[in-house]
Amino acid sequence: MQITADCVPCLLNRVLFETELVDPTLKDDAMSVAMKILAVGFRPGTNSAAVATKVHRAVYDAIGSKDPYSELKERANQIAKELYPEAEAFVDRASDRLEAACLMSIIGNVLDFGLGIGYDKPEDLSRKFDMLVGQGLGVNDVIGIRRSLVPGSTAVYLMDNCGEIVFDRLLVNELKSMGVRVVGVVKGEPILTDVTEADLRTTGMDKVFDVCLTTGSFAIGIDTDLIGEELGLELDQADLIISKGMANFESLSDKKYPRVAYLMRTKCRPVAEAIGAGRDQNVVKLLVSK
Numbered sequence: 001m002q003i004t005a006d007c008v009p010c011l012l013n014r015v016l017f018e019t020e021l022v023d024p025t026l027k028d029d030a031m032s033v034a035m036k037i038l039a040v041g042f043r044p045g046t047n048s049a050a051v052a053t054k055v056h057r058a059v060y061d062a063i064g065s066k067d068p069y070s071e072l073k074e075r076a077n078q079i080a081k082e083l084y085p086e087a088e089a090f091v092d093r094a095s096d097r098l099e100a101a102c103l104m105s106i107i108g109n110v111l112d113f114g115l116g117i118g119y120d121k122p123e124d125l126s127r128k129f130d131m132l133v134g135q136g137l138g139v140n141d142v143i144g145i146r147r148s149l150v151p152g153s154t155a156v157y158l159m160d161n162c163g164e165i166v167f168d169r170l171l172v173n174e175l176k177s178m179g180v181r182v183v184g185v186v187k188g189e190p191i192l193t194d195v196t197e198a199d200l201r202t203t204g205m206d207k208v209f210d211v212c213l214t215t216g217s218f219a220i221g222i223d224t225d226l227i228g229e230e231l232g233l234e235l236d237q238a239d240l241i242i243s244k245g246m247a248n249f250e251s252l253s254d255k256k257y258p259r260v261a262y263l264m265r266t267k268c269r270p271v272a273e274a275i276g277a278g279r280d281q282n283v284v285k286l287l288v289s290k
Contacts, residue, residue, distance in 0.1 A: 001250040003048040004270045008038060011052055014192075015059050018068040026063045033058040048270075049221040049251035056191060057218060067190035076163030076193065077203055079125055080108055084166055090133065091170050098178075099142045101171040102263060106282045107132050108164030109245055109265040125163065138266075138281025145240065145261050145286060151179025153239035157209070158185045158222060158252075159195045160245030160264075165203055168244070172208050183234050184209035188216040194247075221251025246271045253287075261286045 012034060019030040034055045041051040060066065067073075087104045094100030110125065110132065149155060155175055159165055175182050184205065186195045197214060200206040213234065217226040224235070235241060241260045243252055249262050249271060262285045266272035272279040 001048050001253050001271065001274045002044065003042060003046050003051050006268065006270050007048050007052075008042065010268065011038070011055055015055065018056075018059065018065075018192075019063050021068045021072075022063045022065045029062045030059045033062050047251065047254055049219070049247055050223070052220040052247075052250075053191075053218070053223065056220065069193045070190070073162035073193050073199065075123075076108075076125075076161065077166060077199070079123060080163040080166035081203075083126060083129055084169075086129070087167055087170060091174075096142070098146060098171075098174050099137070099140070101174040102142055102145070102284050103133065103137055103282060104167045105164070105171040105244070106137075106263050106265055106284070108167045109160060109263075110267070132282070135282055137284055139275075139277045139283040139285050141261065141284050141286040144288075145242075145284070148240040148259050148261070148286070149175065149178055149180045150239075152181075153179075154181045154183065154234070154237065155240045155242055156183045156185060156234050156238040158241065158243045158248045160248060161193045162195055162199050163193075164244065165195045165199060165205055169203075169205060169208055171242075172205075176210075181210045183211045183213060183238070185213050185215060185222070185231065187219070188214040189218040191218055191220065192247075219251070221247040221249070223251065224255060249275060256289050259286065259288050 015030050015034045016027060019027050037055050037058055041054060091097055091100040091104060159168060172182050186197055186200055190196055200212060206212055213231045215222050216228045217223055235257060241257055243249060243260055243262050245264050246267060249264060252260060262275060264283050266277045266279050266281050266283055269279055275283060275285050277283045
C-alpha cells in the first residue's frame with residue numbers, strides 16, 4: 001500500500017507515544033530523526049510499511065530501547081487470556097464455527113496503542129468486547145477461505161499483535177480441524193506490539209501451529225526481501241496466506257501472491273479505502289491474483 005498524507009501524523013503520534021513509554025525527555029531527539037526520514041521517504045508510490053520501518057528503527061536507536069512496548073504487550077496478553085473463555089464459548093455455540101473464529105481472531109486487532117485509532121489501553125478491550133462482537137463482519141469472505149482450503153493444504157498465518165494472538169488460537173484450531181497444515185509466522189525482532197517467538201511461548205501458541213517461523217528481521221508487517229529461504233518457500237507454495245492486521249496488509253498488498261485472506265479491523269481511512277471497506281469494520285477480505 002502506498003503511503004498517504006494521512007499516514008504522517010499517525011506515524012509521528014506513534015513515535016511520541018513509544019518515546020514517552022521509555023523516556024519523555026527524549027521526545028525532541030526521537031521526533032527529529034523521524035522527521036528527517038520522512039523528509040526523504042515521503043514520496044508518492046512509496047510503500048507505507050517500508051517508510052514506517054525506517055522511522056521506527058531510527059527512533060528505537062534514538063531512545064535506546066529494543067522493546068518499548070514490552071509492558072503493554074504483557075498486559076494485552078493477560079487481558080486476552082481473561083476474555084478467552086468467552087470467545088471460545090462464542091465459537092462453540094456458532095452455527096458457522098469458521099466464521100465465528102475469524103471474527104474472534106479480529107477482535108484483538110483493536111489493540112493499537114498510541115495512534116488514537118485503536119484502543120490505547122489493553123483494559124479497553126474488556127469494556128468493548130461485547131460491542132465489537134455484536135458488530136460482526138463488515139466484509140465477509142469466509143466462504144473464500146473455506147473454498148481455498150481442503151484436507152492436506154497449507155495456510156501460512158502471519159500474526160500481528162500481542163493480545164490478538166490469544167484469540168488466534170481459535171482460528172488456528174478450526175483450520176487444523178479441517179485437516180489444514182498451519183504455518184505460524186512472527187516478527188524476527190520486537191517491533192511495536194507485534195508477536196515474537198517469546199510471545200508465542202508465553203501464550204502457548206508455539207504448541208498450536210504445525211510449524212513456527214519468523215520474518216527474520218525488524219520490519220513493520222513483513223519485508224519479503226529480508227525473509228529466509230524456508231519462509232520464502234512456504235509463502236510461495238501456500239494454498240492460502242492468512243494476513244492479520246493492517247501493517248501486514250500495507251506491506252503485503254503490493255506483492256503478487258495467489259491467494260491472501262486479510263483479517264483486520266480497519267482503523268484508519270487509507271487502509272479501509274485500499275482494501276475496499278468502511279472504517280472501523282471487522283474485515284475478512286480474500287484477494288486472488290491471476
